[in-house]
Amino acid sequence: MEDRVIRENGFAYFEEGEGPVLMLLHGLMGALSNFSGVVEHFKKDYRVVIPLMPIFEINILDAGVKPLYRYIRDFIEFKGYEQVSMLGNSLGGHVALVYAVNHQPLLKHLILTGSSGLYENAFGGSYPKRGDYEFIKKKVEITFYDPAIATKELVDEVFEIINDRSKLVRIISIAKSAIRHNMADELHVIQTPTCLIWGRNDIITPPEVAEEFHQRLRNSALFWIDKCGHAPMMEHPETFNRLLEGWLRNPVPN
Numbered sequence: 207m208e209d210r211v212i213r214e215n216g217f218a219y220f221e222e223g224e225g226p227v228l229m230l231l232h233g234l235m236g237a238l239s240n241f242s243g244v245v246e247h248f249k250k251d252y253r254v255v256i257p258l259m260p261i262f263e264i265n266i267l268d269a270g271v272k273p274l275y276r277y278i279r280d281f282i283e284f285k286g287y288e289q290v291s292m293l294g295n296s297l298g299g300h301v302a303l304v305y306a307v308n309h310q311p312l313l314k315h316l317i318l319t320g321s322s323g324l325y326e327n328a329f330g331g332s333y334p335k336r337g338d339y340e341f342i343k344k345k346v347e348i349t350f351y352d353p354a355i356a357t358k359e360l361v362d363e364v365f366e367i368i369n370d371r372s373k374l375v376r377i378i379s380i381a382k383s384a385i386r387h388n389m390a391d392e393l394h395v396i397q398t399p400t401c402l403i404w405g406r407n408d409i410i411t412p413p414e415v416a417e418e419f420h421q422r423l424r425n426s427a428l429f430w431i432d433k434c435g436h437a438p439m440m441e442h443p444e445t446f447n448r449l450l451e452g453w454l455r456n457p458v459p460n
Contacts, residue, residue: 207238207245211258217281218258223249226314227290230256231278231298233320233437234377234384235364240295243443247451252291257281259301261380262373269376270383271297275304282312291315291454295437296411297322300384306396307389315457316400317450320411320436323389324418326381327410339365350435351407393422399457400426403449405434405441427453427460 211218220238228248230241238256245254259274278301282290291314294302299321306316342365347353367373400423404416413430420428429449431438439446 207242211238215284217284218260219281220245220256220258221253223252223254225252227287228252228254229282229287229290229292230254231292231294231301232256232259233296233298234261234380235367236295236298237363240437240440243447244293244439244450247443247447255285255287259298262367262370262376264376264380266375266379269379271300271304271380271387272383274380275301275308278305279309282309288312289314291317293317293319293450294321295319295439296326297380297384299323300387300389303389303393303396306398306400307392310396310398313398315454316396316398317403317453318400318419319403319438319446320405320408321415321419322384322411323387323393325388325411325415326384327412337369342368348409348435349437350441351405351433352435352441355441390418390422393419394424396423397425399459401450401453401457402426402428403438403446404428404430405436405438406430406432407434408436410436425459427458429453 207220211220222245232240241256248254259277292302299318300323302316303323306313343361346356346361346364350356402416402419406413416428420426431442431445434441
């Protein structure tokens, strides 16, 4: 997927399929591959778009949730998308929530999975240590219920990012910004139909976070995936896609 990234007007993004726009927002250290199952499943009916948020390129003074929201806002305006269905995982969900608060007329559906915005146990309670491969490996593994999902390739990718000082400083700044930016008092304004798909074993944004989102987002439906951690679309792609597809056909609260 990386070899098909489009770069224009200061934006980098992946786009495949035809139809209504389904936009996917990745997490803090997310990659295009995180959504490969979603892309393959939905590209037959949707124009699936993944903007690459400039997490590692952003000015250090702007490393936070709101500047990333503004990047997504400007990207949507540049592309001229209307009535977007927006799916966000982890930090991507947080950015999607800020967009929803500010641009409801342009948002058809909101889908959150393991989203920050209320509470996030960032990096499992401690920040990553440069040069300590085993530490990084354990932090990647706790993202999933099944640690085998944390392949050596995935761990190596995160390890490389963490050992780049410039990238690490931005990651920590954005993570702290997400923790500070609690949206509990803003969620009541969101009337957009919202789908919450959550791993019952998520320890980064635990089940009680999903329950609070469900309570505060009045037009929401909540679905659980058992034996699943913080990235349901990676750990149980078939179940995730089935739940999402069913809800998109009939987006009613539960």
